[in-house]
Amino acid sequence: MFVVLRRMSYIGHGLSHSVLGGVAVAIALDWNLYLGAAAATLLSALLIDRVTRRRQLHVDAAIGVVTTAMFALGVVVVSSGRGGRVNTEALLFGNILGVQRADVAVVVVMAGAAAVLVFCCWKALLFTTFDPTVAAVQGVRVGAMEVLFNVLVAAVIIVSVRVLGVLLIAAAVVIPAALARLVARSFTPTLALAAGVGSASAAAGLYVSFWVDVASGASIVLVQAAAFAFVAAGTTLAARLGLRRARRTAAAPADPFCEEGSGDQPRTATESGGSDTAPPPSATPAVEARSTRGGGSSSGTS
Amino acid sequence: MLAAGVSAGYRGVPVLRDLTFRIDRGEFVGAVGPSGSGKTTLLRLLTGQADRFAGDLAVFGAPVRRGRPGPRVGYVPQVESVDWTFPLTVEHAVLLGLTADSRPVPWFSRAERRRARALLGRLGLGGLEGRPIGELSGGQQQRLFLARAMVRRCDLLLLDEPTSGVDLKTRHDVLHLLGELNEAGMTVLLTTHDLNWVAAHLPRVLCLNQTVVADGSPMAVFTPGVLRATYGTDVRVIRDGDMVFVADETHLLRPGSGR
């Protein structure tokens, strides 16, 4: 959620790429895979934070530089043969069947820790995301919140890379939050919705992947994308209907306005030569017609 | 607040030079000066957002260091480049100002919310509490940030042009609120371009142009000489009893503009 609000949607995509670097190096050095992945992701996240804060660079550039470098490192190690035992395909596209009991334990512990941290730092995280300058001046420990944010993102990546794979993780991080933003207007509902959509679509995607026998990560992402498309179309339609209804209610009891309008009219009428077809009445249908035509065409495309 | 021979700016380039002044606890000071004279930089300096190259600077006895805001400060920056589509309600945005003093749970207490709502009412934003922040007008957005700064029970309020783009009544409301907070012991330092507003209401004014050109009561400071030194242009100063008005030449050609 915070990721989307900070316009860092691609951090998930980027960080998951550095996982490859971490895992490859970990295998080459005979370390624990999780340790390698965690170290690489965390390192990348903090580097991105540093680069963005110190230089006049936007986050997207920083993400591009740091994480592709880590990814390249991974590719070099894999191609040199020393990371031979890496199951590249599972890493890239995810594989739920590769998940073991120990992985689940790791996920549960990390999720618990993340939940506690987010609970305690909620307001500070929110203030830092919304307006870091004023947050810092008004006593929020912005630096600590940035680090916490990055650690949390890294944790999410490490946990979900097993299922979703390097290439698909961005969707899991971004789609639920983006969808929620389309619908909800204030923060808590947005967040609740994002969490709900995330879990529900993960479950639905896994179900589909089990019955149709296709890759788990890709199914989850497709389910999410479908939900997003559905909601996007729905909100567009609802907004249009709302606009039309508002226009109709404004047109029906609008007699006082019309009278007011005609009270103003003489001036324009006399200035324009006193023609009988006064501008306001003819202008309104034109607007109506244009908007309905526009509505028809774009709902056709969407 | 104590500045002695301070030189400050950004990335090695000084904007303020040899700045020396002293503001005591509970004072209400307005800083004026031409565009680019360093008013915003002064406030940034006090909040640890600008670099100090020389001199000593202390706020409430503690030295100010970059990136490390010391005391309890409420702050309204001049240019707010926040994301207005951010899913926050007006009330929630104000409440965020309390973050540093609030309990570490995701919600705000009933007392905090009552305080925020009362403040919004005083600033003419009553009834808009539940609106998304993106649906406010420009002036309302500015008042929202004023509320976010004032909601904090702080010792020092730093406001960068709080009265620009604000209508007459709101300007009075803001002044009254600031006056009350100041009465209660809060130190206020604000910047403005409105010399007559300063002259009419504030006890002390700081004329800035790279450095402190003059410092004192508006009555004493607003003289043609000082204003020329500050702004680099000729200004008329009209005195009437214990009041002083500043006007530029064209205004004087209009009858009845002496108000």
Ligand SMILES: Nc1ncnc2c1ncn2[C@@H]1O[C@H](COP(=O)(O)OP(=O)(O)OP(=O)(O)O)[C@@H](O)[C@H]1O
């Ligand atoms: N971030 C920055 N980096 C470098 N120079 C800056 C920066 N911000 C401001 N300056 C320079 O510092 C000088 C003073 O700027 P400042 O914003 O303090 O002026 P000001 O008195 O607030 O003006 P205004 O009345 O227009 O708000 C200007 O010459 C400006 O170009």
Ligand SMILES: [Mg+2]
């Ligand atoms: Mg300024």
